[in-house]
Amino acid sequence: MGLPLSNSLTQPPIHHYHGYLDSFLLALGFGITSYFIFKKSETHSPLYLAILLVAVPCALSLSVARHFSCFVYSLSFTFFVYLFTLVACICLYRLSPWHPLATYPGPLLCKLSKLWLGYVSQQGRLHIYVWRLHQKYGDIVRIGPNELSIRSAGSILPLLGPRELPKGPWFDGRYPEDAPARSLISLRNSHEHSMRRRPWNQAFSVSALKDYEPLIDARTSKLVDALSRQESPVNLTQWIFYFAYDMMSDFIFGGGTEMLRDGDVGGLWPMLESAQKTGLLFSHVPWLGQLLFKTPLLAGSRRKMIACSMQFARSRKARRPTHKDLFYYLYNEGGTIENAPTEAEAFADSISAGADTSASAIVNLFYLLLTNPATYSRLRAEIDGREDRALEFSEQARMPYLNAVINETLRILPPVPSGSPRATTAETGGRMLGTRYIPPNTAVNIHIFSVHRDPRNFSFPDNFVPERWLSEEERKHLGPKFFKDGSFVHNIAAFHPFSVGPSSCVGKNFAYLEMRMLVTKVLFNFDLRLAEGFDSRKYKHGIKDFFTMALEALPVVFTRRKTYL
């Protein structure tokens, strides 16, 4: 007697089960093999990806199609088993005790994929997210499958000092693979980086800096002039960003933009902000960046930003400005640079940090000043006490409170809050950090924001206290509430808003000149107050970390004091 009719109709014959099992095992086997190929090659090549992710499962489904009633079933079955196996292998390995970073704590999603941090980064709150992770997990947190975030001040020199690690894979996503050259900050090869840094070092030598003083003086005067013509309240964020872009144009290209005069007619500011945001996603997930760079629409803002800088660089090449600018050094116009950069490299270097970092520092400084009236009054008194001498660069360098306010702003709101990632490589080998071992091929990042907000480095780390930068004697005037347990911690070695070591910010001294002159000149000329209804919490919450900072509007009422210009 055969099976009952109903059963034989609903269940497939036994040889079909064998067919499914064979198809399953085949897709499983290929999935595991592909995992090992991925792990070994770490390929981003679209051709490889297309072969491994599409061609292989398609070929498999063709070879097992005879076991299925139609090709679509075969295709779906094989794709599902193959890709599931591949992803499961990746996840299991990343969570397994055999992973080199298995002993480092961190959230599950971070351990599984950088896609998670890429997603968090797009909200602009990455600095706060990682800061909280450090509060929960300690000084070293696993923030990616192969990435560690570090909060200890003692790790700054071992990782960034003279024996610094090269820049990390984070920078790979910021440039299309076919870019003719990369900018200085994103060069991962230490030798290439130090060669390319030479003209920059000359451009920021003591004598070169002296040459820029008239430029800074003139630009800050144009800002004062523009502000005095605006109707209050003024969106200070916008005007400082205009100033900073014009300043960088003067410095890099010997002129080019005149936003203080014409406004942002080319839509440069929103384009740069959007490019920074997309750039951050691409940095966290470099393979995604490389894929998206191939689709002009999705990577539009980054490509547009690169093209825009190239255009400035080309027009600079066609003329010789009256003062020495960065291109004077990059094009070796003085004939003093050995192995001068190629044209492609000089063009790539023109897309440099500098405008948004200084701008966010200055805007945040005014925000902190205007929400702390005692600090405002003390700084104003220091400036007024110097009379006209306050407008001299040399005098500003000697004004303790001005410098204290600047440093405290850079401490509490560092303009590159999440730092500039490095990595151990096969060449560097692993590194010991105290008692912990960092294996080769690990991205490591000193999280500037977290180090600056660590009470082991700075007492009352979340409070804006410029006095902490003054002498010990001066600090005593802070009052007993700051000395609850008898001591006041001020670990200067933990302060590194410009990073440290051979790859640290080359524009640091320029930035100080710029910030000191601008703040002094504005306070010398105007009385300032925040506009009615300003929401301080909203502004604070609106500080976005897109590698550099994006800021909310800061509405300020300006009243003219003296006539200077």
Ligand code: HEM
């Ligand atoms: C308050 C203002 C600024 C801050 C807080 C700042 C901060 C930083 C930081 C944290 C880095 C990463 C360093 C590293 O990878 O270790 C950097 C790199 C850099 N910055 Fe700045 N920066 C500022 C202003 C400027 C200015 C005004 C310029 C140019 C005029 C500039 C040019 C550069 C360049 C070219 C690099 C790449 C250095 C390299 O990789 O060798 N920065 N900056």
